[in-house]
Amino acid sequence: MDLDAFAWLLTDDGQRLLTRATEMTADGSDGKGSDGKGSGLAVQTALRKDESAERVAAAMTQVDLRRKAAAKFGDLAPRMYFTPDGLEQATRLAVAHHRAARLRTFHASSVIDLGCGIGGDLIASSRAGLTAAGVDTDPERVAVAQANLDALGLPGAVTVADATALDHSPFDVAYADPARRGAKGRVFSAEGWTPPWSWVETLFARDACVKVAPGIPHDLVPDGVEAEWVSDHGEVKEAALWSGSLASTARRATVIGDRGLATLASEDDPGAEVGEVGEVADFLYEPDGAVIRAGLVTAVAAGVGGHLVDEHIAYVASSDSFETPFARGYQVLEELPYREKQLKAALRERRVGKLTIKKRGVQVVPEQLRKRLSLSGDREATIVLTRVAGEGTCLLVRPF
Structure with missing residues (x-):
């Protein structure tokens, strides 16, 4: 630019x-x-x-x-400014608002954004009433971030500076979002981030929040640091690591939807008590991606009075129908043949022409399978292809 x-x-x-x-x-x-x-x-x-x-x-x-x-950014977008990579890396506003609200809940009054990009998190923090300041090594992003604060009439300060050489102790909370892309694309090694993981770890000695990729390994998270996975309308957007007085559990899954926000924590998970594998029941539940990433599938099972259908698959079966923000629910209508030729015949017999294919734990590409089935009926259907107690299984289901 x-x-x-x-x-x-x-x-x-x-x-x-x-x-x-x-x-x-x-x-x-x-x-x-x-x-x-x-x-x-x-x-x-x-x-x-x-x-x-x-x-x-x-x-x-x-x-x-x-x-x-x-x-x-919703209705704020027409008043804001962007760079292509800055927009790609920016936090979705609903997620940033959740983070800022959480800071207020923990009585923080000021936050410094160590690598502010185009200012998405600065905007959310300022709108939440926090004293917000940001730094970035890229003059273009700093100019855009300041322009966004000004365009939205929000207080806040932005400057060009190296986050790793900055004294951030005057602020209640230090927030960082290390860059996970380089000149050659996505960087998978945490030490290859900018700033690197070795610097990120120094923040955990204080009240801090660090945005990381959803695929961060659990064993990389230090003891005493909370890992929170966040999804927005069913899409896992990020993980955030909370340290110091901001950490309230070991693992958390937060889901944001049309009805608001809901959260599950490690304390909600009975673990082995509902970890036994059982048969498919009348209802099947597909946990939200944030729940799966956080390793809290058994917490969902406990919430719906159910059990896992396979120890390695994130599907939960239950005899009862529940509405939960943490999983998509399906009524199981019948079991269909798993083999493709017999499945094709069964679907044609039921006059299925439009088919939604859900799959987990099996080597199936839904688009390719749908093409091979060559269905032409006048009815719609949903099938789930998965493993039940280690065996390939096909279930005809109805979402609810």
Whole structure:
């Protein structure tokens, strides 16, 4: 991003150009069209009659990124600014709000974001009433983060600085989101993060929160540090490590949905008491991904009065119907043949034409299987392909 062009975009003239670009692409153009009214090329050609190519490019980039950002930032997106990688790495606003609310619950009043990116977490912290400050080594991201705070009328300070060389002790909480991508793509070794895991561990000596990838191994989490996995509307978005007085359990699964937020902790898990494997019952439950990542499947089993169907598979069976935020529920209608040829015949006999395939613990690619089944009936159905006590099993189910 051209910093001079971005700075100009924040001026009155720049804002008029941005508004004009937004209105001219309101038909849904992605900025890459080649012809037609409102297409990217047509809009850029029109705008370049009055402004330089660099300024027009800056405006069109923001129009495109704001459209993409709506999934993460909702109605705030049209007022915010982004960089492509900054948007990709930014915390979804609902998750950031949960984190900020948790800090307030633990009576924190100030937080420093050590690697603030475009400011997604800063925005949530400031909206929650926390005194929020951010640092980043990238001048572009710092400029965008400050512009976002200003655009939303939020207090907060952002500056270019190296988080690893900063004294963060004056703040109640230190928050960090180490970069897990490098020039060659995703970095899987924690020591390869920026800053590296060895620095992250130093934060755990104080009240801190560190955002990490959902796939973080449990054995990497130090004793006394809480690991929380968070999903938003069924998608696992991140894990967060909480230390000091902010840690309240060993493992936690938090799910965010249309009805609000719910959480399960290690203390809710009876473990081996419901860990026995049993047969498929009238109802099957598919735990949320955050629950699975946190290793709390047996807590879900306890909550629905059920049991595992296989010791290595995250499906729970129960004789009773329950509504739980921690799992998707299905009524088991019947067991169908597991072998493909017999399954195809059974589905055709039931006039199934549209098929949803759920699978866990078996070597099946749903899209490929659906194509091979070549169904053409007038009914819809859902099947679950999994293992029950080690054996491949196909269940015809109805979501509830």
